[in-house]
Amino acid sequence: MRRLLVVGAGTAGTMVVNKLRHRLAPDQWLISVVEPSDTHFYQPGYLFLPFGAYTPEQVTRPTRPLITDGVDLVYGEVDRVAADRNRVLLTDGRELPYDYLVIATGVTPRPDQTPGMLDGGQWRERIFDFYTYDGALALARALDRFEGGRLVVHITDVPIKCPVAPLEFAFLADAYFRRRGIRDRVELVYATPLPGAFTKPVASARLGSMLDDRKIAVEADFLAERIDGTTLVSYDEREIPFDLLVTVPLNMGADYVARSGLGNELNLVPVDRHTMLAKGHDDIFALGDANDIPTSKAGSVAHFAVEVFIDNFLEYAAGRPMTGSFDGHANCFVESGDGRALLIDFNYDTEPLPGSYPVPTLGPFRLLDEAAVNHWGKLAFRWMYWHVLLPGRPIPLPAHMSMAGKNIPTPQE
Amino acid sequence: MPVTTIAGRDIHVDDEGFLTTYDEWDPDLAEQLAAQIGIELTDAHRKAIDFLRADYATQGETANLRRVSTLGGIPTKELFTLFPKKPAKKMAYIAGLPKPHGCV
Ligand SMILES: Cc1cc2nc3c(=O)[nH]c(=O)nc-3n(C[C@H](O)[C@H](O)[C@H](O)COP(=O)(O)OP(=O)(O)OC[C@H]3O[C@@H](n4cnc5c(N)ncnc54)[C@H](O)[C@@H]3O)c2cc1C
Numbered sequence: 001m002r003r004l005l006v007v008g009a010g011t012a013g014t015m016v017v018n019k020l021r022h023r024l025a026p027d028q029w030l031i032s033v034v035e036p037s038d039t040h041f042y043q044p045g046y047l048f049l050p051f052g053a054y055t056p057e058q059v060t061r062p063t064r065p066l067i068t069d070g071v072d073l074v075y076g077e078v079d080r081v082a083a084d085r086n087r088v089l090l091t092d093g094r095e096l097p098y099d100y101l102v103i104a105t106g107v108t109p110r111p112d113q114t115p116g117m118l119d120g121g122q123w124r125e126r127i128f129d130f131y132t133y134d135g136a137l138a139l140a141r142a143l144d145r146f147e148g149g150r151l152v153v154h155i156t157d158v159p160i161k162c163p164v165a166p167l168e169f170a171f172l173a174d175a176y177f178r179r180r181g182i183r184d185r186v187e188l189v190y191a192t193p194l195p196g197a198f199t200k201p202v203a204s205a206r207l208g209s210m211l212d213d214r215k216i217a218v219e220a221d222f223l224a225e226r227i228d229g230t231t232l233v234s235y236d237e238r239e240i241p242f243d244l245l246v247t248v249p250l251n252m253g254a255d256y257v258a259r260s261g262l263g264n265e266l267n268l269v270p271v272d273r274h275t276m277l278a279k280g281h282d283d284i285f286a287l288g289d290a291n292d293i294p295t296s297k298a299g300s301v302a303h304f305a306v307e308v309f310i311d312n313f314l315e316y317a318a319g320r321p322m323t324g325s326f327d328g329h330a331n332c333f334v335e336s337g338d339g340r341a342l343l344i345d346f347n348y349d350t351e352p353l354p355g356s357y358p359v360p361t362l363g364p365f366r367l368l369d370e371a372a373v374n375h376w377g378k379l380a381f382r383w384m385y386w387h388v389l390l391p392g393r394p395i396p397l398p399a400h401m402s403m404a405g406k407n408i409p410t411p412q413e
Numbered sequence: 414m415p416v417t418t419i420a421g422r423d424i425h426v427d428d429e430g431f432l433t434t435y436d437e438w439d440p441d442l443a444e445q446l447a448a449q450i451g452i453e454l455t456d457a458h459r460k461a462i463d464f465l466r467a468d469y470a471t472q473g474e475t476a477n478l479r480r481v482s483t484l485g486g487i488p489t490k491e492l493f494t495l496f497p498k499k500p501a502k503k504m505a506y507i508a509g510l511p512k513p514h515g516c517v
Contacts, residue, residue, distance in 0.1 A: 157479065195499075199514065221499060223478070225490065235493040265483040294474070294514065 001030050002317070005088060005098035007078050009035035009063055011043075011390070012288030012302040013104035018068045018392035019310050024317075032072040032096065034088065038063050041133055042385055043161070044299065044378075047168055047335065049136035050143055051176050058382065059133070066390050078105070081260035083281060099283065100317065103257065103269055106289040107161055107297060109135075109249040114156055116227030117249060126230055127245045130169060131161070142244060143176070148185030149243030154232060155192045156224055158199075159266075160251045161289050161297035164344070166190070167197060167207055168335040169246060174214040175337030191219040191232060191240055200351035202409060203344055206368050210336060251297070253290050268292040273348070274325040276309055285309065295328035295348060303389060304329040307399040329401040331357070333378035341374035343367050347401040353408060358397055360405035367406065420445050431505065431512050435469070438509030446507045454507070458495050461487050465508040475505045475513040 004020065006013045017033045024031065045059030067073045076090040081101065088096045109131040111118040117127060128142055129135040153170045160166075170190050177183040190197075190211060197207040197218065211218055225235045232240040253267030262269050262278065269286035270279045273293045278284040287309060288302035295301055305326050312322035328348030335341045343365045344352035356363035364373050388395055416423050417430070419442060425433045432438055443462060447454045454462075464485035468476045478501050482489045489500075496503035501513050 223489070223493075235489055236498065265480045 002028060002099045003030045003032070003097060004100045004102070005096055006031070006033040006102040006104055007081075007088065008103070008105035008288075008290070009033045009037075009040065009067060009073070010104060010106050010288065011299045012106075012290075012306055013102070014040070014066055014390050015303065015306045015392050016102055016104065016287060016309070017071045018390065019306065020313065021068045021070050022392070023310065023314060026070055030072065031070070032074055033067065034074045034076050034078055034090070034096065035063060036075065036077040038075065040066055040390075042382060043131075044385075045382060046130050046133065046136040047165055047172070049133075050130050050139040050169075051172055052140055052144075056133075056137065061386060068391070078254070078256045079259070080256055081262060081284075083260065083262070083284065086283065100313075101284045103262070103278075103284065103286040103290050104288050105254040105257070107251040107253050107266075107268070108132075110252045111247070111249040113250040113252070114224060114226065116229075117247065120227050120229060122227070122230060122245075126243065127227070127247060129247055129249055131165075131248055131251075139246065143173075146186075146244055148182055150187040150189060150241065151244045151246065152189045152191055152232065152240055152242040154190075154222075154224065154245060154247040155194075156248060156250045157193055159297055160248050162299075162332065163198070163296055164207075164332050164334045166192075166246075166248050167211075170211065170216050171214065171337040172335055173246075174216060188214070188216040189219060189240060189242075190216050191222045191224070193221065193223045195220050198352075200346070202354070203352040203368060206342075207334070210370075214337075251289075257290070262286075264292055266292075273328065275312055275322050276305060276326065277322075285313075293326075293328065295346075296330040296332065298330050298332055299385070299389075300332060301328075301330045303395070304399040327400050329399060333374055333381070335375065335378060336370050339375050340370045340372055341378050342370055343374045343377065345401060345406075350401060350403070350406075353406045355406040357405055358402075363405075427511075429512060432509035433511070435509070438466070442509065443507050446509070450503060450506065452496065452503070452507070455495075457487075457491070458507075461485065461492065461495060461504055462508045465504055465510060469508075469510050475501075475508075475510045477501055477513055 006017050017031050040061050040063045042059040045054045048054035079091040080089045086098055109129050124138050128139040130139050153166050155166050177186045196204040198204040222234050224232050226233050257263040257267045269291050271286050271291040276285045276287055278286055289297040308324040308326040312324045316322050331345040333341045333343050345357050346352040354368040357365045357367055365377055417426050424437050427433055478489050492500040505513055
């Protein structure tokens, strides 16, 4: 028997075991997945929880039924990978051997990494995150109570998962306060370590002007060193006082990755960006947010990368070279408030551009353009996630990015 | 790719003036590049630049601030003092490396 061990039954890990169970003969392959949580969370739904637009039940499911029969689900937490012995050690002392290991433990927000964030007495009083289930629910209560003042949306450092989520939060907050009739009593500030709203020029300009239109002030190149009480302080001594801070703490990979000597400075596993094979290890892969590939940390990326990985893995395990090559494809809906959203589609080499997706001119989705259809696409995705994506059913979208339907702006534009 | 002349030498740069050829850099050129953005190099600056060059050689990418502070051992605060306002960008410029791409 050969053993494939996957660590983490989140978005990437669940797709991998479910897909591979159908492709690897059960009498030859033992497939196991280690996961501490008996609940699976639909993280994109966290964006809607603070505004009461989703209920907690809509973003949670028991883990067990999501894992295909024939896959061994081990409830447990990994303490260390002993790569030299091909074993994974759990915190309760159990040891799991493997022939191939897939690390899919994602990243988590780490408020403990910024002085004053967790330990300054304001955490979940005036400082909130919406990148965790508990945080999003606590923020819902705080927003409910909020009657006016300065609300700062803040990114601690990049990379973060779903890099557009803080922007979406700012757009939705603007719409939410307008709906409550108190927008004129709320000052919205967007503080980011990036030089603008987004990294890539075309999308940054578009999203930046959307912030301007909504009178959301942008504090760019703002790298927070600490929080003093209710003031954000940057390394270059700029100060932003707040009444309510909605922060995205530093996102880091799991600590066991560092303990195992498999991580970089953020506990992300360095991998070959086309095959996801860990650098320096020929039997370890890292998929989803857990690796260091230079594209968005997003469920869509996890999905496209897993598609490429599955065929590659079958070749690899059969002793042949991997012929598939992941191109960094990402696509993300960007909620913009009032029932509309944008869509961005890009990869390692091509920045988000205007156009239509997936079919040229017909769409139905509109790239980099606010439209109701995109919003419906985003909402429909929750259903797709539970019923198509996680079970590993085929989605009729190509894993590789296509230039069809994209308009390359001329320099004047 | 545009070519510019610095200190009597032809240097390949991108539209924003970042060097595009790793081997066209040397410590003398660094002094010139630093002067162009108003920085006079001290040993503390050079330590950061050397780390960035060495790290790039193994990683193929320009290190971000967190990497320079954790692996290079230079606190972020100090980087902001040495290379005011936009340390990551300024360090890369002087080190003759591509502008660090903020991750998407
Ligand atoms: C607010 C928000 C909005 C988002 N919106 C979108 C969106 O609109 N579109 C999109 O594509 N993506 C979105 N994302 C990103 C998306 O949720 C993630 O990119 C995706 O979940 C990554 O999948 P993953 O499998 O790498 O990690 P995860 O899904 O986070 O799974 C990691 C798993 O590892 C487990 N684990 C951790 N440590 C250990 C350990 N030591 N031992 C064993 N198991 C462990 C965890 O319990 C978890 O189940 C959003 C994320 C957030 C937070």
